[in-house]
Amino acid sequence: MAVSKKFLKSKPVCKVTFAYTAPEVKELSLVGDFNEWDVTATPLKKLKNGTFKVVVDLEVDKSYEYKFIADGEYVNDDEPEALVFNEFANTENSLLEL
Template structure:
């Protein structure tokens, strides 16, 4: 898993590419991402499957904020990003949420 960030020239937007490696996908047929940026919708932001078995999606986010998120594999299994910027306790479960920090 990986997070790749690129900042707009005006410094207001951070395009984050969220990637789930083939190893982390563990044979999943579909993966979506749910988080603060899409009202925790488990269907609004699907990742695109690549030929090598990895998945990715690019999401523009506002600079200066932190966003919690998790991946949903095959509509039934929640996973964190192994390379998130940090983790914080999830408010409604005993697990942690991944966090991406959008600052330079």
């Protein structure tokens, strides 16, 4: 799965690992309502095998809409938990439930 979750016992936070495999992509960012859809806030690190990864701390008991930006193009997660229609953008976004 492209998203893995590690819930902390000490506080209401989940460490969420976002991964996206795209060897042909040069730069990948994560945007969502957790970072105000800021294209520069959450870049992913590219690993040697072509997979990009980043870990984000998110509050539990919430849902989050998100997308990746691959070389300037908005794309959804390859394996999202769900997709939700966003009227503002007139498109579907990936959805994460914590």
